[in-house]
Each structure stands twice: as structure tokens, then as C-alpha cells.
Amino acid sequence: MKPRRTIADVARLAGVSTATAGRVLGGYGYAAEATREQVLKAAHELGYRPNALARSLITGKTRTVGVVTGDIQNAFYASILRGISDVLGQHGFGLLITNSDENLEQEVRAVELLLEKQVDGMIVSPCDTRGAQHLRGLAAAGVQLVLIDRAVAGLEVDRVLTDNVAAAEHSVAQLIAAGHRRIGIVAELVGEPRGQVADFIRRVQRGTLTAADPLYPSWQRLWGYVRAHQAAGLAVDPALIRRAGVYAPDAARVQTHLLLDLAAPPTALFATDGTMSEGVVRALSDRGLDLPRDLSLSCFDDLDWMGFYRPGITTAAQPRLAMGEAAAHLLMERIDGATVPFRSVVLPAELIRRGSVAPPA
Amino acid sequence: MKPRRTIADVARLAGVSTATAGRVLGGYGYAAEATREQVLKAAHELGYRPNALARSLITGKTRTVGVVTGDIQNAFYASILRGISDVLGQHGFGLLITNSDENLEQEVRAVELLLEKQVDGMIVSPCDTRGAQHLRGLAAAGVQLVLIDRAVAGLEVDRVLTDNVAAAEHSVAQLIAAGHRRIGIVAELVGEPRGQVADFIRRVQRGTLTAADPLYPSWQRLWGYVRAHQAAGLAVDPALIRRAGVYAPDAARVQTHLLLDLAAPPTALFATDGTMSEGVVRALSDRGLDLPRDLSLSCFDDLDWMGFYRPGITTAAQPRLAMGEAAAHLLMERIDGATVPFRSVVLPAELIRRGSVAPPA
DNA sequence: CTGAAAGCGCTTACAG
DNA sequence: CTGAAAGCGCTTACAG
Numbered sequence: 239m240k241p242r243r244t245i246a247d248v249a250r251l252a253g254v255s256t257a258t259a260g261r262v263l264g265g266y267g268y269a270a271e272a273t274r275e276q277v278l279k280a281a282h283e284l285g286y287r288p289n290a291l292a293r294s295l296i297t298g299k300t301r302t303v304g305v306v307t308g309d310i311q312n313a314f315y316a317s318i319l320r321g322i323s324d325v326l327g328q329h330g331f332g333l334l335i336t337n338s339d340e341n342l343e344q345e346v347r348a349v350e351l352l353l354e355k356q357v358d359g360m361i362v363s364p365c366d367t368r369g370a371q372h373l374r375g376l377a378a379a380g381v382q383l384v385l386i387d388r389a390v391a392g393l394e395v396d397r398v399l400t401d402n403v404a405a406a407e408h409s410v411a412q413l414i415a416a417g418h419r420r421i422g423i424v425a426e427l428v429g430e431p432r433g434q435v436a437d438f439i440r441r442v443q444r445g446t447l448t449a450a451d452p453l454y455p456s457w458q459r460l461w462g463y464v465r466a467h468q469a470a471g472l473a474v475d476p477a478l479i480r481r482a483g484v485y486a487p488d489a490a491r492v493q494t495h496l497l498l499d500l501a502a503p504p505t506a507l508f509a510t511d512g513t514m515s516e517g518v519v520r521a522l523s524d525r526g527l528d529l530p531r532d533l534s535l536s537c538f539d540d541l542d543w544m545g546f547y548r549p550g551i552t553t554a555a556q557p558r559l560a561m562g563e564a565a566a567h568l569l570m571e572r573i574d575g576a577t578v579p580f581r582s583v584v585l586p587a588e589l590i591r592r593g594s595v596a597p598p599a
Numbered sequence: 600m601k602p603r604r605t606i607a608d609v610a611r612l613a614g615v616s617t618a619t620a621g622r623v624l625g626g627y628g629y630a631a632e633a634t635r636e637q638v639l640k641a642a643h644e645l646g647y648r649p650n651a652l653a654r655s656l657i658t659g660k661t662r663t664v665g666v667v668t669g670d671i672q673n674a675f676y677a678s679i680l681r682g683i684s685d686v687l688g689q690h691g692f693g694l695l696i697t698n699s700d701e702n703l704e705q706e707v708r709a710v711e712l713l714l715e716k717q718v719d720g721m722i723v724s725p726c727d728t729r730g731a732q733h734l735r736g737l738a739a740a741g742v743q744l745v746l747i748d749r750a751v752a753g754l755e756v757d758r759v760l761t762d763n764v765a766a767a768e769h770s771v772a773q774l775i776a777a778g779h780r781r782i783g784i785v786a787e788l789v790g791e792p793r794g795q796v797a798d799f800i801r802r803v804q805r806g807t808l809t810a811a812d813p814l815y816p817s818w819q820r821l822w823g824y825v826r827a828h829q830a831a832g833l834a835v836d837p838a839l840i841r842r843a844g845v846y847a848p849d850a851a852r853v854q855t856h857l858l859l860d861l862a863a864p865p866t867a868l869f870a871t872d873g874t875m876s877e878g879v880v881r882a883l884s885d886r887g888l889d890l891p892r893d894l895s896l897s898c899f900d901d902l903d904w905m906g907f908y909r910p911g912i913t914t915a916a917q918p919r920l921a922m923g924e925a926a927a928h929l930l931m932e933r934i935d936g937a938t939v940p941f942r943s944v945v946l947p948a949e950l951i952r953r954g955s956v957a958p959p960a
Numbered sequence: 961c962t963g964a965a966a967g968c969g970c971t972t973a974c975a976g
Numbered sequence: 977c978t979g980a981a982a983g984c985g986c987t988t989a990c991a992g
């Protein structure tokens with residue numbers, strides 16, 4: 239095992255001090271042209287490679303960012319990660335990733351690991367939108383934080399979100415416009431007590447819910463669903479609101495079957511994200527239902543298959559890549575020392591109309 | 600910005616030397632029970648968090664692994680990454696990721712970055728199966744390497760691969776068994792000169808190709824395709840072999856259309872991976888073809904939609920998660936000091952028979 | 961069991 | 977422009 243060469247080795251060979259060798263190799267401070275060439279030559283001969291650890295220990299900067307998201311296997315997070323990775327790459331930053339599996343304990347451990355590794359900043363999709371003690375004080379401690387996909391109550395840091403309420407309202411309004419009156423919604427709706435749904439709907443209807451409420455995306459999308467009904471003067475039937483409770487396609491599949499088994503089944507379905515969409519379509523596939531003849535469907539997130547699953551799935555496409563890029567840009571600015579007030583980047587989801595929506599039979 | 604607390608701060612508060620504080624906090628060396636409690640109490644009071652950088656600088660170990668794969672947005676790599684991440688997490692290791700976009704220059708840069716960050720090991724899916732100078736000598740320099748998905752000529756390090764030839768042969772044999780005689784194949788087939796295909800087929804037929812040839816997966820799958828024909832005593836029609844040349848669904852889509860426009864079109868199609876499969880299905884969807892009535896299809900990689908895209912897509916499922924886990928396990932063992940000869944883990948792909956294969960019309 | 965000292969590989973003032 | 981010295985936050989022998 240050949241020993242790694244250090245600045246001292248290079249300096250010795252070049253006949254200069256380590257300070258001088260460091261200056262040319264590290265690109266800081268001055269060096270005469272002749273000296274710089276000698277050093278570079280020596281470094282090249284020895285196959286010198288800087289040790290980022292030593293540098294970071296002194297500068298207090300690692301040029302590394304940590305990300306904690308639910309599950310990198312999920313297309314939503316995978317794209318976000320790609321967007322983040324692209325921007326960080328341009329800045330020469332490294333990317334440390336972790337999965338929380340939407341579990342607070344794991345998330346806390348992940349943040350702890352990233353902190354010990356001295357990341358300059360982190361991008362997190364928090365699984366707890368209220369407490370999140372482990373995320374507070376990070377910025378004050380010199381570790382920049384940007385939230386993605388979800389906000390946290392009272393945590394004023396940069397964040398990038400999708401305009402979920404508007405996108406859901408638009409999606410459901412489109413179904414109503416096509417003539418649907420009984421629209422089923424399949425959503426995760428995690429993080430609140432079971433009985434909350436009815437109360438939540440009442441609050442939306444009375445307008446006592448405010449944008450300041452730190453809601454999970456699926457609750458915001460339910461909000462949009464209720465608003466679309468309100469706008470159209472339609473009553474909301476609680477039986478059509480199905481709660482999966484977890485981020486798993488199979489839970490959505492089960493709820494969809496329950497919905498379709500109703501005495502008065504819905505004529506259209508709204509799935510609130512990619513995971514739910516997959517489960518809903520699985521259920522429709524199980525039943526051999528023909529879209530949009532037997533049922534209309536509007537999804538959320540534009541997954542690969544939605545473009546070619548016949549007749550083409552209409553969906554609200556979140557700009558996943560752009561979300562990751564935006565988060566990374568915000569973070570890079572903070573790490574570069576920007577001290578502007580915290581920013582909330584809210585990106586629109588685009589309704590892509592394909593073939594899965596038609597008037598009810 | 601509150602200053603980070605160091606071992607010196609803890610030692611001072613606990614009234615012991617930094618050496619002693621370090622011993623209890625770092626979990627190395629002995630300490631009297633009373634001392635350890637004092638130190639722990641002081642550390643807790645100060646909110647002490649170890650600086651992994653300083654420790655790594657001394658120990659020469661970062662407990663961090665780097666991964667370089669083509670594109671984390673691709674479901675194949677995303678799953679592999681998840682498998683790797685799970686195993687590393689159990690060992691308390693961090694995971695640094697990079698994308699090569701199947702581009703050598705980017706891969707070289709990524710490896711360089713990981714090296715500077717002093718990773719203990721790396722898992723790479725090399726985009727060059729011949730040269731790969733940047734990967735040679737890594738192990739000798741103390742950085743453990745394990746290859747995933749692809750081998751490199753003459754690079755004897757641990758690796759985990761899929762048994763591509765067998766899986767492809769099995770897939771195509773199944774189509775032949777169903778009665779197909781004209782089977783189209785849509786594959787990337789990158790990394791070799793354009794004219795090579797005919798020569799490659801001849802080499803397969805003459806049996807002069809050996810397992811030692813470091814082939815890209817798609818070439819190995821073409822190998823299996825040819826072997827299945829040989830075994831059935833069928834001639835291979837070069838017109839049915841379509842080369843996408845890049846890892847992009849649209850290239851496969853174009854090639855599929857070309858295939859179906861042939862005067863004597865194939866009655867069955869074999870797509871050699873998830874990316875090609877998506878492109879092929881897009882083309883079939885473009886044409887409104889009905890599977891398996893109009894055409895039979897056998898894919899590679901088990902993507903989410905293959906389970907519910909009617910009538911269910913028959914495919915050779917690579918154990919992606921297990922591949923990542925296996926790679927991580929091999930790496931962990933090396934990092935723990937195992938000095939066993941290099942290992943080649945070859946995992947089988949399972950043919951999942953769903954509804955897309957039937958006898959020709 | 962504990963402490964004083966040296967050192968990991970760099971960068972940072974500070975002289976000259 | 978260059979060098980000697982100190983130091984980042986830890987761990988590692990080595991005494992005692």
C-alpha cells in the first residue's frame with residue numbers, strides 16, 4: 239500500500255517550504271511563476287492529491303452538503319436528488335445522502351451523522367412538520383438548512399415547495415368541469431389523528447385554515463380538493479375521501495377498491511401523489527377498467543409510465559428536477575455567505591392533460 | 600453563530616485532560632467509571648458533538664463510501680443505491696454519491712473528488728470496461744473498490760453482476776418456445792464500433808467469445824439472444840437487431856418503430872433493460888398495439904409499471920436492491936480488513952412471466 | 961487509570 | 977514573494 243503524498247513531500251522535492259507549496263497547490267496566496275512551476279512539477283511527479291480533510295479542519299468548510307429525504311428509490315426523491323446533485327456538482331461540492339423512510343428517529347440520526355461529518359449545509363424533506371427540534375438552531379450553529387417539499391411550523395429557513403393547494407384545486411376543478419359530481423380522492427394523509435379529516439374539511443370550508451399551517455403535501459392537496467368543490471357549489475362526501483395512512487402503493491390500491499365497491503361509487507378519481515397514483519392504477523388494472531370510459535382519473539406527479547399507459551394519464555406534474563435545483567441554489571447562496579431574509583420558493587405544478595379524463599358515462 | 604464545542608472544552612469542564620476526555624468520548628482506551636460519568640455529563644451540558652474530520656485525519660478512515668453510477672434518477676441505479684445505503688447505514692457509514700452520465704470524463708472527475716474526500720472505499724458502475732486507468736491501483740493505494748453491474752478487463756476487484764447471458768437466453772428461449780421465429784431485439788450496444796455487431800454475432804456463433812471478455816450488459820444480453828437462437832437451430836437475422844447507441848428511451852422508441860416498419864416485421868420483441876423497455880412500450884403505445892395479440896414482448900428489469908401495464912409485462916427481473924446490498928457487503932468486508940482473493944458475485948435475473956407473451960397470430 | 965506531548969495534513973497570520 | 981511557527985480537533989504512543 240503506497241503511502242499518500244503530502245504537501246511536505248512536494249515541498250521537499252520542489253525545494254520550497256510547505257507554506258509556499260501549500261499556496262500554489264491550494265491556490266491561495268502568491269507565488270513567483272518559477273516557484274509555482276517547480277511546485278506543480280513536483281506535485282505531478284509525486285502524484286500528489288490534496289487531502290480535503292486537513293483543509294476542511296482548518297477552514298471549517300467541507301464543500302459537502304447532506305440531504306435527507308424519505309426514500310431515494312422513490313422517483314420523486316430520485317429526481318430531486320438529481321437536481322441537487324447537478325447544481326452541487328457545478329460548484330464542486332460533494333453530496334452525502336440518507337433516507338429517513340419518513341421516520342423521525344431515522345431522520346434525527348441522519349442529521350446527526352451529517353453534522354458530525356461537518357457538512358456545510360443540508361437539504362431536508364422533514365417527516366415532522368411541527369416539532370423538528372433537531373432542525374432548529376442549525377443555521378445559528380453555522381450549518382445552512384433548506385427545506386424541500388415540506389415546511390416546518392415556525393422554522394424560518396429557505397424552502398422550496400409545490401403550490402399543492404392550487405394544483406389540487408385545478409385538478410379537481412377540471413374533473414368537475416368534465417361533469418363529475420362524485421370524485422374520489424386517495425391520499426396519504428399521515429401525521430394527524432384519524433378523526434381529523436372531518437374537522438379538517440370543516441376548517442377549509444369555514445376558511446379558518448391558513449397558509450401558515452404547516453401541512454403535509456397530501457393534506458394541502460385535500461384542501462385543494464375541498465376548495466374545488468366549494469367553488470363549484472358541490473358538497474363534499476366524506477365517503478369519497480380515502481386515507482392510505484402510509485407512503486405505499488398497496489395502501490392506495492386497497493382504498494381504491496373500497497371506493498369502487500361503494501353503493502354509489504365515484505365516477506372520477508384523484509390521486510394525490512406518485513405513490514398513490516401507482517396504487518390507484520394498480521387497482522383499476524386489477525379490475526380491467528377502461529379509462530376514461532368506465533372512470534376518469536387525474537393523478538399527481540408525472541411518472542414515466544403516465545405518458546404511455548393508455549390512454550395517457552392526466553396529471554399535475556411537479557417540477558421535481560427544478561425543485562432540487564432551486565433548493566441547491568438557495569443553499570449555495572447561503573453557504574457563500576448570503577444573509578438575505580429567508581425565502582420561500584413556491585413552484586407551480588403543471589396540469590398535463592392526457593387521455594384519462596372524460597365526461598361521466 | 601455559537602462556536603462548536605471541542606474535546607478541550609469538555610475536558611476543562613470535567614476537570615480532566617483532553618486525552619482522557621477523548622478516550623471516553625471516542626470510546627477508545629480505559630476510563631474509571633467516575634471519570635467517564637463526569638466527562639459524559641460535561642459533554643452533554645456543552646452539547647458536544649465529535650468532529651469526524653479531526654478523527655479521520657488521524658485514523659486515516661472516514662467511514663464514508665463513494666458511489667459513482669450513471670444516473671441516480673434511473674430506477675435501476677436508484678434501487679442499487681438504496682441497497683447500498685441500507686447496508687452502509689447499518690455500519691454507520693456515510694454515502695457520497697455522484698453521477699457519471701455514462702461519460703468517462705465525468706466519471707474520472709467523480710473518482711477524483713471522492714479520493715480527495717478520502718473515502719474508505721467506492722462502488723462504481725464503470726462506463727468504460729477496458730481502460731479505466733482511474734480505477735486501477737485504487738485498492739493498492741488503500742481505497743477499496745467494488746464494481747457493480749459491469750466488469751473491467753484485467754481489473755481484479757470484487758464485483759457484483761447479473762448473469763446477463765443466461766437471463767437473456769432464457770427470455771428469448773421463452774419467446775421461441777411460444778412459437779416466435781422473428782424476434783426483434785432493442786439494445787443500447789454502446790462502446791463498440793458500429794460495424795461490430797455482425798462480427799460479434801459470428802464470434803458468439805463460433806464460440807470464440809469468452810466470459811473473460813469485459814462486455815457491457817447489453818452486449819451480454821445480445822449474446823444470450825444469439826445463443827437462444829443457436830440452441831433452437833434458428834438463424835439470426837441482423838435486420839432484427841436494433842442498436843439504440845445511448846441510454847435513452849426515445850432512442851429505443853425510434854428503433855422499435857423502425858423494426859415494426861420492416862417488410863417482414865418481428866412477431867415478438869426483446870428489450871434489454873429498463874430504459875430500452877420504456878422506449879419499446881412507448882412505441883407500442885404510439886401504435887395502439889395490443890399485447891400479446893398483435894405482438895409479444897419480453898423486457899428486462901422489473902419496473903413498477905410492468906406489473907400493472909396491461910396485460911402485465913413479462914420481464915427478466917434483476918435483483919437491484921440485492922445487488923446494491925451485496926456490493927456494500929463486499930466493500931464493508933474489505934474495509935474491515937478482509938484480504939481474501941477477489942470475489943465475483945453473479946446474481947441471477949428471474950424471469951417473471953406475466954401476460955405479454957403468447958403464440959404469434 | 962490518567963496526563964503531557966507529539967502529530968495527522970493542511971492553512972493562516974506574521975515577519976522578513 | 978517566501979518561510980518559520982502555530983494551530984484546526986482530534987488520537988496515539990508513552991510515561992507514570
